[in-house]
Amino acid sequence: xxxLDITGLEARYGKLAVLSGIDLSVARGDVIGLIGPSGxxxxxxxxxxxxxxxxxxxxxxxxxxxxxxxxxxxLRRLRDRIAIVFQxxxxxxxxxxxxxxxxxxxxxxxxxxQEVEEEARTLLAKVGLADKLNAYPDQLSGGQQQRVAIARAxxxxxxxxxxxxxxxxxxxxxxxxxxxxxxxxxxEGMTMMIVSHxxxxxxxxxxxxxxxxxxxxVEEGPARxxxxxxxxxxxxxxxxxxxxH
Numbered sequence: 465x466x467x468l469d470i471t472g473l474e475a476r477y478g479k480l481a482v483l484s485g486i487d488l489s490v491a492r493g494d495v496i497g498l499i500g501p502s503g504x505x506x507x508x509x510x511x512x513x514x515x516x517x518x519x520x521x522x523x524x525x526x527x528x529x530x531x532x533x534x535x536x537x538x539l540r541r542l543r544d545r546i547a548i549v550f551q552x553x554x555x556x557x558x559x560x561x562x563x564x565x566x567x568x569x570x571x572x573x574x575x576x577x578q579e580v581e582e583e584a585r586t587l588l589a590k591v592g593l594a595d596k597l598n599a600y601p602d603q604l605s606g607g608q609q610q611r612v613a614i615a616r617a618x619x620x621x622x623x624x625x626x627x628x629x630x631x632x633x634x635x636x637x638x639x640x641x642x643x644x645x646x647x648x649x650x651x652e653g654m655t656m657m658i659v660s661h662x663x664x665x666x667x668x669x670x671x672x673x674x675x676x677x678x679x680x681x682v683e684e685g686p687a688r689x690x691x692x693x694x695x696x697x698x699x700x701x702x703x704x705x706x707x708x709h
Contacts, residue, residue, distance in 0.1 A: 466525075467492045467655060468513070468624060473522035475505075475512050482508045484679045486522065490624070495650050496657045497670030497687065501702065504676040506659040510626045513657075514548050515539045547622035551629040553609040555601040555616075561588065562597040565616045573620075580619070587615040591645040607638030611645050618649075625649065627658045663706050667691050675699045 466489040473486035483505045490496055498506040511517040513524055515533050524531045526545065532538040555564050565584040569575045588594055591611040601609055610630055617625060627646065631639045643665050649656065650669045660666055666673060666687070673690040675683045675698075683696045694700050 466490060467494075467527060469523075469525040469528075470509070470513070471523050471525070473509070473512060473524065474520045475508055475517055476520045477517075482679050483512065483519075486679075486681055488674065488681065488684075490655060490657065492623075492655055493653045493671075494655055495669055495671045497666035497673040498657060498659045498676060499661075499663065499666055499673060499690075499702075500676035500682075505679040506676055507628050508679075510548060510628050510657060510659060514546060514626065515542060544620075545622060546624045546626065547617040547620045548626040548628060549610075549613050549617050549630050551632045553601070553606075553613045555609055555612060557601050560598050560600060561593060561604070561612050564601070564612055565619050568616070569619050584615065584619055587618050588612070590618075590648060591615050592641065605638055606634045607641045610634065610642045614642070614645055614649075624655045624657070627656060627660070629659055629661070631660065631662060663691075675702065677702070 468490040470486055470488040473483055474481065475483040486509060498509065500506055508517065512519050518533055526542065531542050556567070559567065562581065562584055565588065566577070566580045569580040570577050585594070585597065588597060591614055593608060593611055593615070596604065596608065604612070614630070631642050634642065639662065643662065646658070647669060658666065658670070670687045672684060673687045674681055675690055675694070677698050683690065683694055683699045690699065691703055694703055
C-alpha cells in the first residue's frame, strides 16, 4: 500500500480546468520532484492534496483511506499528517523565531509548552538557526525566514511535507541555504513532494521526478531517466531547453 495515492484527480478554477486525470503514488520516504513549465499544474496538486482547492473529480487516499475534502473532521486529520511550505514565508512579524515555530503546536494542538520548545530548538538547529531563537522576522534574511517556515512545518510532526517553490522568492545567494536544509530532510527519510525550478537540486534529491504540462502528468521516472533519457517528446523539449541554458 502506498502512503499517498492520487487517482484520476481533476481540479478547476471556475471554468478553467487546471488538473486532468492525475495519477500519482507516493511511498514512505519518497522524494517526488514535480517539474514542468509555469501553469502546468504542479502547485495545484499540492493545494488540492492539502484541501486548499477542492478536487472536481478523482480521489486522494492516505494509507488506503479516501480523504473526504468536504468533511471538516477528515480535513483536520489530513492536516495533522501533512504540512505545506509556500513560496511566501507567512511568519508572524510580532513573534520571535521560537514563538513562530511553537505557536501552532501549543495553541492549536495543545501540546505541552516545554516539550514543544525543546523540539523547536532541535528543529531550528537542524535548519541552521540555533542562534536566532529570539530574533524577529524583520531581523532575518529571506533565506533565514524560509528556514523558519520549514522548521515551523516540521514542528507539526508531519508524515509528508509539501514544498511549493520555497526558493522562488529568494535572492540567488540565499537559495543554497534553504536547499541544504531540504537535503538534510531527504537524507533523514522525510517523505516530500517538491515543486521547484531548481533543476539541479531536483535531479540530486528526488527519488522520482514527475514532468507535467497542461495539467497532466506527461512522464515520470527516476531522475536520471527524466533528465538524461526522457521518452516523451514534450519532456525531451523541456529538458533540452533547460540543459541548453
